[in-house]
Each structure stands twice: as structure tokens, then as C-alpha cells.
Amino acid sequence: MLAPDAPQPIRAGEEFDLGRLNEYLREHAPEIGTVLEVQQFPGGFSNLTYWLKTTNQEYVLRRPPVGANIKGGHDMGREFNVLSLLKGHYAKIPEPVMYCETSDVLGAPFYVMKRVPGIILRASMAPKINFAPERMRRLSKALIDNLVTIHKVNIEGSGLAQLGKPEGYVQRQVEGWIKRYRAAETDKLVAMDYIGDWLQHNYPTEQAPAFLHNDYKYDNVLLAPDKTSGEPTPVITGVLDWEMATVGDPLMDLGATLAYWSEASDSPAYRNFNLTWLPGNLTRREVVSRYAVQSGRNLSQILFYYVFGLYKNAVIAQQIYARWKQGYSRDPRFGHLLPMIIEVANKAVDSINRDEF
CATH class of the missing domain: 3.30.200.20 (Phosphorylase Kinase; domain 1)
Known part of the structure; x- marks a missing residue:
């Protein structure tokens, strides 16, 4: 339980x-x-x-x-x-x-x-979880379906349109995160330079704008527990951590989710990101397929968004690592982030070279 x-x-x-x-x-x-x-x-x-x-x-x-x-x-x-x-x-x-x-x-x-009650499925909980694959599959489907629901929120009627400027959103995001990386750079990583250059030369056709959570994954979602077993149900009671929410291309949001979506065949290092490698979860390809069906959007250029999601994750980790090196945090977790940054960057380069996510 x-x-x-x-x-x-x-x-x-x-x-x-x-x-x-x-x-x-x-x-x-x-x-x-x-x-x-x-x-x-x-x-x-x-x-x-x-x-x-x-x-x-x-x-x-x-x-x-x-x-x-x-x-x-x-x-x-x-x-x-x-x-x-x-x-x-x-x-x-x-x-x-x-x-x-x-x-x-x-x-x-x-x-x-x-406070909203519920269960959060964190990566660190993996050793305690022994769900039947069918349960994990229902949970992962609910997660993606709820992301589609978020992207369908009326940005004009809600006033959320004021949060950003959808036109040129993708290019601004790429350029902005490259600048953030440069400002927080502590070690010369060739892979990060390569990814930044590739992104700037491969902009996709932007989608119709939507409201974006921008950090959507299991550990930002609260699930209702089953009244008998206490195990999480596919009923989402709350979504947390809206600090990066904005309006723009919704596939940037999906790309961020995919970047956290580790699979059993990925490097064990990715198991620190999510529980999606546990048996029964949708694969990244299945996530893309389900989102496409539920949303009706064209996902033919999803590789770009996935690579950007990986790059952004690496930059966020780099910013935290830089703060730790400067002495602003004593959290010991932050001092071990550099190998993870390198691992994520190499994953993005490999995805570009193999043309797959």
C-alpha cells in the first residue's frame, strides 16, 4: 500500500x-x-x-x-x-x-x-511498487489523456493567453535555454553545443497555440488511492508545480514529458527521472500515438520536441549544479548532477543521429 x-x-x-x-x-x-x-x-x-x-x-x-x-x-x-x-x-x-x-x-x-490529497508516484518509490502491468498501463494512459485535457483549456476565455506570446514561441524557447545554459556553464560539454546548434537549424512548423504545463510527469500529478487497496487509481485529483506554465506550441509540453519518459531499455541513469520504465507503462512511441489520437494534432516532427525536452532538462540540472558549486545549496544531491547532465546530453545526440525517440 x-x-x-x-x-x-x-x-x-x-x-x-x-x-x-x-x-x-x-x-x-x-x-x-x-x-x-x-x-x-x-x-x-x-x-x-x-x-x-x-x-x-x-x-x-x-x-x-x-x-x-x-x-x-x-x-x-x-x-x-x-x-x-x-x-x-x-x-x-x-x-x-x-x-x-x-x-x-x-x-x-x-x-x-x-493541500490536495493524493498519491504521487516518484522515481524513488520504484522498489516499493509491484503493480500489475495493467494498472501501470491505465495510469500512464490517464496521465497522457489529462495532458491533452490541459492543452484543450480555452486560453482566451480563461485569460491564460496573457501568459505569453505564442508567435515564435519555439524559437524563443530554444534561444532562451541556450542562453541559460551559457550563463550556468561550469564544464565544457561538446554534446550540449551540438544540440543547441542542431535545434537552431531544425525548427518545426509550430502547432496551434495552447496552454502548457511545461513540467508534466508522474511526480507532478496526484492520484486518488483505491479505497480498499490504497493503490493509486487512474483518477487524477491534482496537478502540481505550475511555475513554468505558459501558452505556446503544445508539442513543446509533450516533448518535455517524453524527455522524462524513461523505458526499460534506456540507461539505468534515466530511472531517476520517472517510473515509466516499470512494466505496463506506455512506451514513448505509444505516448506519441495516444496523444495524436486524443488531440488530433500532427506529430510528424516530434523528434525536435523530444530533443529540446532533453536539452532543457540538462540545462535545468546545470543551473542547479552551478548554484551548488557556488555554495548556494548544501543539498548533497545537487553535487552529483554533472554525470546526469552528460548522460542526458548524450541521449539527445544519439536520438538526433538515429532519428528516433
Whole structure:
């Protein structure tokens, strides 16, 4: 039996002053109540996520990692705005409660939302999971079908269109992530240079714009537990981590999902990304086929999006690794990211050379 996602003691260097938080909440969000206990959710390498037990109920607090540039992917105000705009247009989100734009309280902007119960399937849980292949297959189908649902959200009627400029989205993303890599580069990696060049010379025909989650995978999805067995069902109760959500080419979103979608035949290093290598899950080709059928979109150029997804994953890991090298984080996981960056880059080069995903 798998338990709902459980918080753990706060990691060293990522604590905050509970007294200052309660003081701020009493003035700006009294409905939350007094925070009695704080713990931290495990997993993830991006924004920090904390569990708050208050006199009223359970909440979740999100803030940028220590030492991070709060613009872009760590913009808490933007993430809070995304959740606020989604209300009434997509039901499977945590309800946003309040946003604090100042850094005076916790050292960075943050927001609070209601906690959504459910089970998160993290890669680290693989040794504990012994699902029948049919169960994993239903879960993976539900995951992809829900991504299609997200891409069908009305971006005009919801106001989500304000999040970005769809025209030229793919090219801006490629150029932007190349710049991010250069800014965070610590070691000369020929493969990363090769991928960046290939992407700039192989832009696809862009799809009709849609709303994008941009980090969609098992460990950002909450699944309802079966009332008898406690095992996760294909019912998705919530989707988390909307910090990179925007509007643009939806195949960029699918490419990001594929980049995390490890298979049993892949290098064991990819098992750190997802549980998709467990028996019964759709293969990457099956994911593409199901998405094409459910969405009605043309996926003939999906290799580009997959390669970009791998490149972006490598850049994100590089940014985190660079912060660790600069001493902004003491999380020991971050000091071991360089081999993974190299592995992901080599995977992208191999996919380009073999013309397959």
C-alpha cells in the first residue's frame, strides 16, 4: 500500500522563521489560521515546497530555492496567477489562497495554497511498487489523456493567453535555454553545443497555440488511492508545480514529458527521472500515438520536441549544479548532477543521429 505524499523534516539550509510567517499571515491572510507545524515535501530540484499544519487545515507553501534568480521559472507571483486564472477552467489544481511579493518575510516571495490529497508516484518509490502491468498501463494512459485535457483549456476565455506570446514561441524557447545554459556553464560539454546548434537549424512548423504545463510527469500529478487497496487509481485529483506554465506550441509540453519518459531499455541513469520504465507503462512511441489520437494534432516532427525536452532538462540540472558549486545549496544531491547532465546530453545526440525517440 502506498501512502499519500508525505512531508519530511526540513532540509538543512532551507528553514525559515515560523514566527515571522505567522505574523505576516495574521495580518494578510487570517483565514489560514496559525501555523502550528512545518515540514518539507521531498523530491524535485526546483522550487521549495513546504507542508503547513494550521489551526484550520493543511496548506502548502511554495518559494524559490535559496540563491535562485526569482525571475522566470522561480517567479512565485506568476505561478500564483496561473492557478488563479485556471480556477473555473481546469478543476485539478490546488486552490490558491494568498501571495506575498516581498522577500522580507521568508527571504523570497512565496505563496500559499490548499493541500490536495493524493498519491504521487516518484522515481524513488520504484522498489516499493509491484503493480500489475495493467494498472501501470491505465495510469500512464490517464496521465497522457489529462495532458491533452490541459492543452484543450480555452486560453482566451480563461485569460491564460496573457501568459505569453505564442508567435515564435519555439524559437524563443530554444534561444532562451541556450542562453541559460551559457550563463550556468561550469564544464565544457561538446554534446550540449551540438544540440543547441542542431535545434537552431531544425525548427518545426509550430502547432496551434495552447496552454502548457511545461513540467508534466508522474511526480507532478496526484492520484486518488483505491479505497480498499490504497493503490493509486487512474483518477487524477491534482496537478502540481505550475511555475513554468505558459501558452505556446503544445508539442513543446509533450516533448518535455517524453524527455522524462524513461523505458526499460534506456540507461539505468534515466530511472531517476520517472517510473515509466516499470512494466505496463506506455512506451514513448505509444505516448506519441495516444496523444495524436486524443488531440488530433500532427506529430510528424516530434523528434525536435523530444530533443529540446532533453536539452532543457540538462540545462535545468546545470543551473542547479552551478548554484551548488557556488555554495548556494548544501543539498548533497545537487553535487552529483554533472554525470546526469552528460548522460542526458548524450541521449539527445544519439536520438538526433538515429532519428528516433
